Amino acid sequence: MSHAPTTKGRATRARIIEGAAEVLRERGVAFTTLDDIRARTATSKSQLFHYFPEGKDELLLAVAQFEADRVLEDQQPYLGCLDSWESWYQWRDAVVERYERQGDQCPLGSLFLQVGRSRPGARAIVAELMRQWQEQLARGMRALRARGLVSPTLDVDTTAAALLAGVQGGVSVMMSTGDSTHLKAALDTGIEYLRVTADRTGPR
Amino acid sequence: MSHAPTTKGRATRARIIEGAAEVLRERGVAFTTLDDIRARTATSKSQLFHYFPEGKDELLLAVAQFEADRVLEDQQPYLGCLDSWESWYQWRDAVVERYERQGDQCPLGSLFLQVGRSRPGARAIVAELMRQWQEQLARGMRALRARGLVSPTLDVDTTAAALLAGVQGGVSVMMSTGDSTHLKAALDTGIEYLRVTADRTGPR
DNA sequence: GCAAAAATGGACCAGCAAGTCCAGTCCGGG
DNA sequence: CCCGGACTGGACTTGCTGGTCCATTTTTGC
Numbered sequence: 001m002s003h004a005p006t007t008k009g010r011a012t013r014a015r016i017i018e019g020a021a022e023v024l025r026e027r028g029v030a031f032t033t034l035d036d037i038r039a040r041t042a043t044s045k046s047q048l049f050h051y052f053p054e055g056k057d058e059l060l061l062a063v064a065q066f067e068a069d070r071v072l073e074d075q076q077p078y079l080g081c082l083d084s085w086e087s088w089y090q091w092r093d094a095v096v097e098r099y100e101r102q103g104d105q106c107p108l109g110s111l112f113l114q115v116g117r118s119r120p121g122a123r124a125i126v127a128e129l130m131r132q133w134q135e136q137l138a139r140g141m142r143a144l145r146a147r148g149l150v151s152p153t154l155d156v157d158t159t160a161a162a163l164l165a166g167v168q169g170g171v172s173v174m175m176s177t178g179d180s181t182h183l184k185a186a187l188d189t190g191i192e193y194l195r196v197t198a199d200r201t202g203p204r
Numbered sequence: 205m206s207h208a209p210t211t212k213g214r215a216t217r218a219r220i221i222e223g224a225a226e227v228l229r230e231r232g233v234a235f236t237t238l239d240d241i242r243a244r245t246a247t248s249k250s251q252l253f254h255y256f257p258e259g260k261d262e263l264l265l266a267v268a269q270f271e272a273d274r275v276l277e278d279q280q281p282y283l284g285c286l287d288s289w290e291s292w293y294q295w296r297d298a299v300v301e302r303y304e305r306q307g308d309q310c311p312l313g314s315l316f317l318q319v320g321r322s323r324p325g326a327r328a329i330v331a332e333l334m335r336q337w338q339e340q341l342a343r344g345m346r347a348l349r350a351r352g353l354v355s356p357t358l359d360v361d362t363t364a365a366a367l368l369a370g371v372q373g374g375v376s377v378m379m380s381t382g383d384s385t386h387l388k389a390a391l392d393t394g395i396e397y398l399r400v401t402a403d404r405t406g407p408r
Numbered sequence: 409g410c411a412a413a414a415a416t417g418g419a420c421c422a423g424c425a426a427g428t429c430c431a432g433t434c435c436g437g438g
Numbered sequence: 439c440c441c442g443g444a445c446t447g448g449a450c451t452t453g454c455t456g457g458t459c460c461a462t463t464t465t466t467g468c
Contacts, residue, residue, distance in 0.1 A: 006435075006444065030234065030318050033425055044447045045427080055427070112380060113314045114234050126380040162370060162393035165386040169373025176316060176330040182369040189366035193397045210414065210465065237455060248417045253457070255415095260456065 013051045016041050021063045025105045029060070029114040061121050064111040068129045071108070072136070074098050079133075082140025083147065085195070091140075092187045099171050099183060106175045134164045144194065151197035163190040217255045220245050225267045229309045233264070233318040265325050268315040272333045275312070276340070278302050283337075286344025287351065289399070295344075296391045303375050303387060310379045338368045348398065355401035367394040 005013070019041035024032050034048055034056060052058040072079065075098070078091035108126065115122040138160040144150045163186075170183025209217070223245035228236050238252060238260060256262040276283065279302070282295035312330065319326040342364040348354045367390075374387025 004444075008435085009445070012445080028317065034427090035425075046429085046448080047446060049427070050445070056425095109313075109376070110317045113232065113317050123380060123382075130377060130381060130386075158389045159393055161386045161389035165373035165377060165390035166366060166370045167373060168376045168386075169369035169371060169390075172313070172372045172376050173334060173369060176327065177334060178327075182334075182365045182372075185362045185365035186369035186373075189363055189397065193393065193400070196397070196400050208414080208466090212465075213415065216415080238457090239455075249457080250418075250459085251416060 009051075012043070012047065016043060016048065016051060016059070017062050017066050020059060021066055021107065024060075024063060024111070025102075025107050028105075029107075029110040057115055057119065060111055060115050061119070061125070064108060064115065064122060064125050067107045067111070068125050071129060072132060079136050079140075081143075082137070083143035085149065085191075088140070088191050088194075092191065095167065095187060096180060096184055099174060100180050104175050104178055106171065109172070109175070130164065134160050137163055141194065149198055150194050154194070154197050159190075159193070163187075166190050213255075216247065216251065220247060220252065220255060220263070221266050221270050224263060225270055225311065228264075228267060228315065229306075229311050232309075233314040261319055261323065264315055264319050265323070265329070268312060268319065268326060268329050271311045271315065272329050275333060276336060283340050283344075285347075286341070287347035289353065289395075292344070292395050292398075296395065299371065299391060300384060300388055303378060304384050308379055308382055310375065313376070313379070334368065338364050341367055345398065353402055354398050358398070358401050363394075363397070367391075370394050 016037070020032075020037045023036050023040045027036065034045070037043075037059075038045065038048065048059065049055065052062065075091065075094055078087060078094045082088050082091060108129075112122050112126055138156050141150065141154065141156045141160060145152060145154060145156070166186030166189070167183065170180070170186040173182040174180050220241070224236075224241045227240050227244045231240065238249070241247075241263075242249065242252065252263065253259065256266065279295065279298055282291060282298045286292055286295060312333075316326050316330055342360050345354065345358065345360045345364060349356060349358060349360070370390030370393070371387065374384070374390040377386040378384050
């Protein structure tokens with residue numbers, strides 16, 4: 001048959017994706033050409049199309065997946081064990097730190113815009129990332145609830161969705177303004193909301 | 205001197221901006237060419253460059269401003285008088301309705317990505333929009349506070365920033381997934397947070 | 409009514425970037 | 439050693455798109 005990826009081949013493919021991710025973060029999707037990626041990864045045109053036969057879109061999609069995988073990884077181990085107030089605040093700090101370091105680059109967002117809504121692949125990547133992220137937040141809230149730290153009537157799913165939205169929006173605003181105030185406000189207020197419910201004994 | 209815009213001239217310019225905004229919403233910035241805009245607005249190349257001498261970027265910036273102006277307008281009159289719980293819920297419904305109607309098109313977000321962080325103009329437009337939006341939310345919260353509907357110790361600015369972030373994030377998620385769950389959750393939880401503080405008499 | 413300026417039409421240009429092609433090299437198995 | 443297929447290099451093609459230019463028409467001020 002045709003394709004049986006060699007060790008070397010797999011390494012090259014990985015190198016392309018990682019290098020492309022770098023360039024894309026720096027210059028932005030709209031201003032990155034295949035030649036830029038070629039230069040950064042020390043590859044030739046034919047290699048690019050050898051590993052991504054469908055062309056640029058396929059490569060961008062692979063980079064999107066690569067970036068998506070990193071998003072949750074970068075929040076570990078905090079995101080994985082949100083079972084005390086302490087751990088929630090550590091997670092908060094990790095998120096703020098990560099995105100402040102990232103600055104005004106939003107690889108995933110711009111990737112999504114470029115690849116387009118048309119291709120279902122892009123949607124799927126983002127949707128799956130959101131699902132997992134929210135799930136982990138919800139699990140953390142359930143852990144708090146199990147320990148009696150928040151109201152037993154807390155609507156975990158809605159609250160997790162709202163917190164996730166806050167983080168997303170905070171990051172979005174930071175992309176536009178370069179200011180992390182909103183991200184911090186969303187995180188702090190979200191956690192504060194959880195704490196407030198601890199003081200209330202019953203529903204409503 | 206040179207430029208003294210005629211009535212006809214102003215009309216044409218406006219027609220270009222509005223038509224361009226339509227096309228951009230439909231096809232997305234990355235996939236829209238000047239010829240698309242030309243076709244939609246029934247204009248010629250020279251007209252485009254007559255009214256936007258700096259070229260495509262200048263036109264995109266004008267469209268961005270046009271879209272930004274509509275964002276807050278579309279939330280009126282509700283956003284302007286958030287002085288009762290009733291009015292907050294009406295605002296909530298207006299926001300949800302507006303963005304659900306808009307669907308998966310985010311003219312401003314994609315415009316920003318395309319024009320790029322380089323040009324300060326784009327940043328300024330978004331930053332100013334955010335500032336005004338947040339200011340109106342904060343004013344609404346102060347109105348509630350003045351009526352004793354929320355805690356007198358409510359940190360209005362932080363809470364307004366968090367709520368704005370939630371809305372932004374909700375919209376972002378909806379762009380990606382086509383689902384307005386997060387937007388609704390952010391709005392509901394944000395308002396709920398305000399209501400909760402009403403029950404608490406003092407700080408902390 | 410008449411210059412001057414604004415507005416318009418559309419052919420044309422230049423550059424760039426995605427994608428193609430083929431020749432040549434490397435590598436693993438037999 | 440050697441053969442087939444994976445891998446690599448880079449020149450070339452092609453289509454598109456932003457931008458230019460100038461001729462023509464319409465409008466405005468006087």
